[in-house]
Amino acid sequence: xxxxxxxxxxxxxxxxxxxxxxxxxxxxxxxxxxxxxxxxxxxxxxxxxxxxxxxxxxxxxxxxxxxxxxxxxxxxxxxxxxxxxxxxxxxxxxxxxxxxxxxxxxxxxxxxxxxxxxxxxxxxxxxxxxxxxxxxxxxxxxxxxxxxxxxxxxxxxxxxxxxxxxxxxxxxxx
Amino acid sequence: xxxxxxxxxxxxxxxxxxxxxxxxxxxxxxxxxxxxxxxxxxxxxxxxxxxxxxxxxxxxxxxxxxxxxxxxxxxxxxxxxxxxxxxxxxxxxxxxxxxxxxxxxxxxxxxxxxxxxxxxxxxxxxxxxxxxxxxxxxxxxxxxxxxxxxxxxxxxxxxxxxxxxxxxxxxxxx
Numbered sequence: 001x002x003x004x005x006x007x008x009x010x011x012x013x014x015x016x017x018x019x020x021x022x023x024x025x026x027x028x029x030x031x032x033x034x035x036x037x038x039x040x041x042x043x044x045x046x047x048x049x050x051x052x053x054x055x056x057x058x059x060x061x062x063x064x065x066x067x068x069x070x071x072x073x074x075x076x077x078x079x080x081x082x083x084x085x086x087x088x089x090x091x092x093x094x095x096x097x098x099x100x101x102x103x104x105x106x107x108x109x110x111x112x113x114x115x116x117x118x119x120x121x122x123x124x125x126x127x128x129x130x131x132x133x134x135x136x137x138x139x140x141x142x143x144x145x146x147x148x149x150x151x152x153x154x155x156x157x158x159x160x161x162x163x164x165x166x167x168x169x170x171x172x173x174x
Numbered sequence: 175x176x177x178x179x180x181x182x183x184x185x186x187x188x189x190x191x192x193x194x195x196x197x198x199x200x201x202x203x204x205x206x207x208x209x210x211x212x213x214x215x216x217x218x219x220x221x222x223x224x225x226x227x228x229x230x231x232x233x234x235x236x237x238x239x240x241x242x243x244x245x246x247x248x249x250x251x252x253x254x255x256x257x258x259x260x261x262x263x264x265x266x267x268x269x270x271x272x273x274x275x276x277x278x279x280x281x282x283x284x285x286x287x288x289x290x291x292x293x294x295x296x297x298x299x300x301x302x303x304x305x306x307x308x309x310x311x312x313x314x315x316x317x318x319x320x321x322x323x324x325x326x327x328x329x330x331x332x333x334x335x336x337x338x339x340x341x342x343x344x345x346x347x348x
Contacts, residue, residue: 086333
C-alpha cells in the first residue's frame with residue numbers, strides 16, 4: 001500500500017503541478033493521494049476521472065490537517081518518507097524503505113513546516129539539487145516498485161504502444 | 175551529451191511546469207534545454223540562475239522552430255527520443271538508446287504535432303498511462319544515466335544531506 005500526501009496545495013498557482021503529482025502517483029504505482037491546503041474539487045475530479053477512464057482503483061481525496069494525517073498513518077504502522085532536496089540520498093535508504101509494505105510518501109509545495117522533517121521516518125533526497133517534486137516522487141516510486149509494473153484493471157481506454165503515432169482502444173460502454 | 179527540447183511553452187499556463195522540466199533536466203544529468211513556443215525570458219533566467227548558484231554548466235535557451243531544431247540535431251547525429259504515453263515501453267528500448275553518446279529528448283506540452291512522432295528515432299512511453307512530462311522525463315534521464323550521478327562543479331551553494339532538517343553551505347564570493 002503506497003499513499004501520497006501532497007502538502008499545501010494552492011488554488012490557481014499549484015493546479016497543474018498538483019495534477020501532475022496525482023497522475024504520476026497513479027501511473028507509477030501508488031494507491032491513493034491525499035491533498036491538503038486549499039480544497040480543490042476540480043483537481044480531485046480530474047484525477048478520479050482519469051482512474052475511471054484508464055482503470056485501476058487509484059483515488060484522490062482531500063483532508064485538511066497534515067499533522068493529523070501523519071499521526072494517523074504512523075499509528076497504522078506506515079513508514080513515512082518525506083521527499084526533500086535536503087534529505088539523505090535515496091540510494092542509501094531505499095533497501096530499508098522497501099522492507100515496509102505500507103509507505104506514506106510526503107511531497108511538499110513551496111514551504112514545508114519543520115515538523116514534517118521530524119515526524120517523518122526518512123527525509124530522502126533524489127539528488128541534492130533543486131528540481132521538482134514531480135520528478136523526485138516519480139523516481140522514488142519507480143525505485144520503490146522496482147520492475148513490478150502497476151496493473152490497471154477495468155480500463156475503458158487502453159493505449160497500445162506504437163513505434164510511430166497513437167493507438168487507443170475503447171471498450172464498449174455497458 | 176544530452177539535450178532536452180521542450181515543445182510549445184505557453185506563457186502563464188506552463189510557467190511552473192516548464193520550470194520543473196528545466197530543473198529536473200539539469201538535476202538528472204542533461205546538459206542543455208531548449209524551449210520553443212512562447213519566449214519567456216524569466217523562465218530562462220530562473221533556470222540559469224539555479225545553475226549559477228548550484229554549479230555545473232547546464233544552460234536553458236530559447237529557439238523558435240522545433241522542426242529546424244530536430245533537423246539540426248539529426249544532422250549532428252543525435253539519437254532523437256520523443257517521450258509520449260503512446261510510444262513503446264522504455265524498458266524495451268533503453269539499451270539501444272544508451273548506445274548513443276548524443277541524445278535529444280523531446281517533451282511536449284498540450285498538443286504535439288504528428289510530425290514529431292515521425293521525425294523522432296524513438297517514441298518512448300514511461301507507462302502507457304496519462305501522467306506528466308516531468309515524471310516521464312525524470313525517469314527516462316535516470317535510466318539513461320544509470321548509476322552515474324551528475325557532478326555540479328563551481329557551486330556557490332551546496333546542500334549537505336541530513337537525516338532531519340536542512341544544511342546549506344555557501345562558498346565565500348570572490
